[in-house]
Amino acid sequence: MDDDLEGDQQTSRSATLLGDSVEVRTRLEYIKDRITKGPVPLKGICLVSCCVAIAFDAFALIADFFTIHPMKFILTLYAATFAFLGLLLEFNHMYCGPLKAWINVWLKLLTRVWGRGLFYIFAGGIHLSLKGLFGYLCGFTLLGSGIACLIVSRVASRKLTKLHDRIVQGHTDDLVYVRQVFNRYDKDNNGSLSVPELAACCKELGTDFAANELVAIFEYLDKDFSGKLSYEEFERWWTGADSVAYDRVPMV
Incomplete structure (x- = not known):
């Protein structure tokens, strides 16, 4: 009985998140x-x-x-x-x-x-x-x-x-899981990812940004133009500590 109730709550939560995601994406396009x-x-x-x-x-x-x-x-x-x-x-x-x-x-x-x-x-x-x-x-x-x-x-x-x-505020608070996903894409274990890899990592984490938007955002965050971002830099954006001028991001 308790398992069924928990399952129903999880399904309801997933449906709500999906609805929020569609609403946000529609609003973004507008x-x-x-x-x-x-x-x-x-x-x-x-x-x-x-x-x-x-x-x-x-x-x-x-x-x-x-x-x-x-x-x-x-x-x-x-x-x-x-x-x-x-x-x-x-x-x-x-x-x-x-x-x-x-x-x-x-x-x-x-x-x-x-x-x-x-x-x-x-x-x-x-x-x-x-x-x-x-x-x-x-x-x-x-x-x-x-x-x-x-x-x-x-x-x-x-x-x-x-x-x-x-x-950004709606991102998961489970930073342990975020770090695990980040490390999964860090093939050479140097603590940083290329811009395309970070975009793919972020998509796996369930962001509402489009792929080209993610690439542009991370290029904006890459202050030293190294083509890579450390986990610390990524986490600061992921948790909302660093902001981005989103109106400068390509919208294609």
């Missing part, structure tokens, strides 16, 4: 989407800002060409180029394509909402330098979009850190 893409209303604001700027720049380029203002024409061309790039950035996240792969390799800054926020602020500054009613209108619109991106990214990053801290 927040990551906010950090990399941003909410739909924000994307709409950025798209409208870029479209308005491009429309103004097109008319301004024609006017500058026929009125023979070469310096202003070049400045307007720069402004139009940045507005067009902003438009491509937002459409890139809607439909994806070759541009996404190119950005991921050469312009990683723009894979985050805060990076695009800085981009829009810079583009807004160029439009403000054009002066005039429409120049100020486009400039302040792009500046507003950039500031909104920074705010959204900051809020999402805080939520991501809190959720990851919750994952």
Whole structure:
């Protein structure tokens, strides 16, 4: 009778943990989407800002060409180029394509909402330098979009850190078992593991992090860039003694 009751409790506990894990993973994906893409209303604001700027720049380029203002024409061309790039950035996240792969390799800054926020602020500054009613209108619109991106990214990053801290706090308190698993992957018995080995070790311990996230986290913890982490370094993260800037972790 007691064995049956204990078995039922264990099953119930396992089901609860599984449900918590699914909930956490779903929440993580939601927040990551906010950090990399941003909410739909924000994307709409950025798209409208870029479209308005491009429309103004097109008319301004024609006017500058026929009125023979070469310096202003070049400045307007720069402004139009940045507005067009902003438009491509937002459409890139809607439909994806070759541009996404190119950005991921050469312009990683723009894979985050805060990076695009800085981009829009810079583009807004160029439009403000054009002066005039429409120049100020486009400039302040792009500046507003950039500031909104920074705010959204900051809020999402805080939520991501809190959720990851919750994952770490939920790790097992049985450090003896943790050490046993760590030692199992330490083939040469030197008290440290490579980053891929640590990722595999952590997965065996039942973490909610994805494999690529674990690799990025341990690379972040590897302060001396040795490519290995000692058990003491790992335990400090595992128990929550060391924190990680999780918003810097790759989200692919």
